[in-house]
Amino acid sequence: MAPPGVDKTTSLRVQESLQYVENRTYDEIRVGDSATLSRTLKPQDIQLFAVMSGDVNPAHVDEEFASSAMFHGVIAHGMWGGALISAVLGTELPGPGTIFLDQTLSFKAPVRVGDTIDVRIAVNAKLPRGRLVLACTCTNQHGKIVIEGEARVIAPDRKIRRPRVVLPEVHLHVQGAQYARLIAATRELPAIVTAVVHPCDALSLTGALEAAGREIIVPILIGPRAKIEAAASAAELSLDGIDIIDVPHSHAAAAAAVALVRSGTVGALMKGSLHTDELMEAVVDSHLGLKTERRISHVYALDVPTYPKPLLVTDAAINIYPSLIDKRDIVQNAIDLMQSLGVALPKVALLSAVETVNPHITSTLDAAALCKMADRGQITGGLLDGPLAFDNAISAKAASEKGIQSLVAGDADILIAPDLEAANMIAKQLIYLAGADAAGIVLGARVPIILTSRADSLLARLASCALAQLYLSHHTDALP
Numbered sequence: 001m002a003p004p005g006v007d008k009t010t011s012l013r014v015q016e017s018l019q020y021v022e023n024r025t026y027d028e029i030r031v032g033d034s035a036t037l038s039r040t041l042k043p044q045d046i047q048l049f050a051v052m053s054g055d056v057n058p059a060h061v062d063e064e065f066a067s068s069a070m071f072h073g074v075i076a077h078g079m080w081g082g083a084l085i086s087a088v089l090g091t092e093l094p095g096p097g098t099i100f101l102d103q104t105l106s107f108k109a110p111v112r113v114g115d116t117i118d119v120r121i122a123v124n125a126k127l128p129r130g131r132l133v134l135a136c137t138c139t140n141q142h143g144k145i146v147i148e149g150e151a152r153v154i155a156p157d158r159k160i161r162r163p164r165v166v167l168p169e170v171h172l173h174v175q176g177a178q179y180a181r182l183i184a185a186t187r188e189l190p191a192i193v194t195a196v197v198h199p200c201d202a203l204s205l206t207g208a209l210e211a212a213g214r215e216i217i218v219p220i221l222i223g224p225r226a227k228i229e230a231a232a233s234a235a236e237l238s239l240d241g242i243d244i245i246d247v248p249h250s251h252a253a254a255a256a257a258v259a260l261v262r263s264g265t266v267g268a269l270m271k272g273s274l275h276t277d278e279l280m281e282a283v284v285d286s287h288l289g290l291k292t293e294r295r296i297s298h299v300y301a302l303d304v305p306t307y308p309k310p311l312l313v314t315d316a317a318i319n320i321y322p323s324l325i326d327k328r329d330i331v332q333n334a335i336d337l338m339q340s341l342g343v344a345l346p347k348v349a350l351l352s353a354v355e356t357v358n359p360h361i362t363s364t365l366d367a368a369a370l371c372k373m374a375d376r377g378q379i380t381g382g383l384l385d386g387p388l389a390f391d392n393a394i395s396a397k398a399a400s401e402k403g404i405q406s407l408v409a410g411d412a413d414i415l416i417a418p419d420l421e422a423a424n425m426i427a428k429q430l431i432y433l434a435g436a437d438a439a440g441i442v443l444g445a446r447v448p449i450i451l452t453s454r455a456d457s458l459l460a461r462l463a464s465c466a467l468a469q470l471y472l473s474h475h476t477d478a479l480p
Contacts, residue, residue: 021091021162022159023094023095023098026155026156027157029094029155032123034093036088036118037084037118038118039117041111041112041113041116057077059075060074073112075112076111076113080111081111081119084138085138085147089121097160101153102152104150104151105147106147106148109140115140115141115146116140118139119136120136120138120139121134122137131152133152136151179462182310183216189470191216192268194217194220194266194269194450194465196208196221196222197250198254199228199270199273202234203273204452205231205235207458209237210462217465220243220245223253224246250273254281254282254283258283258285261447268447268448270450270452270465270468273454280318284296292444294333294444295326297322297330298441300438300440301441302431303436304436306434309413311412313417313426315330328378328379336471337471341467345382346381348385348386348413348414349385350385350388351390351418351422352367352386352389355402384408388412393408393409393410394415395410438456439460440452440464450467
């Protein structure tokens, strides 16, 4: 139906013009002809232009710098306005087939986020051999000219009409942005005295010392002194002022670290260059370990480029085939961690292959039981729903298409997988196919365990340390 006051024929022409781009040939164009375009500058426009051009002038991309610079705030790249002019020339006047010859621009005023820019192109002169001279003006919402200039082009000599190309949807993601915020949140918190277990390679040692430099942890390095010093030398790192406990091998390092926890000397453990099972064997020892009434579980904290907030996935490293009671603790550990990140009521999606209860699929029965356990206060602090399939747990569109009415579906903070195999595959697919960053922590023991992987970046290692610091600050009862 055509809008009020617009006849059907006019409405159809407008719809058709949105679907096609069509030029005006040299013979059709008259002096005084014009075309316009209006665009409001958004922060992502500046970011995308910087990515495309490589122009990372801090006046455009660094708010702290820009606030003290000449214009007292972030401004658009000058050629962003130039690109809008080019868009009008290439799609409207003259349109497809135009050959750009020359452009002069004078920048009169800055363009800020939120400004609406009206671009006007007008034909000033027709010259021989298809040449046109066009006046180009960009004006902001206050009527102030921000850019003006002149373009010289060769107008097309034949009619061109083409379907308007549908541009791809662009998702901008600053790698590690979620982790940077996580680390920034620890600035006012006291550093955790942390036993770093067998840090005998450059990467694990660098992560521990960098976290110390940022006052996230106070490290006590445990392992063969000669190997630790050799790793420091190879990485050109200083060990001045760092406590080292010299033990002969990785098993002895794990045992010594656990003993420091039991004595109340340290508030966290951090995995170095030993296997996870070596460290966890000492942690779960029935006589000298760190077990509590809570089941120990691993939590991945993922920064996924296509997801708008941090996403926890559990358990991908400790519990192979958890029972229903194990899953209760796995869920509670993840809720406690997410609350320490500032989410008061985390949304927990209990995953399965389907979103309906099926007696032949145990994970659907467990999901339903966990929801009822939450209703009865056996799980606290979170909003649970399940069973949910992966797609409708993280996609509101998928949930809507399935007709799922839920406060969790499509907006989950935490994904609870049926078992270790599923959790590990979910996490690794997000890391290697979706470009996610992954930090990891083990909870449920007397102290948090910073469980890093050989593949982890330095930023991910710092984020893992920050997780432990934030967790301990939120759960003061966990402090030694």
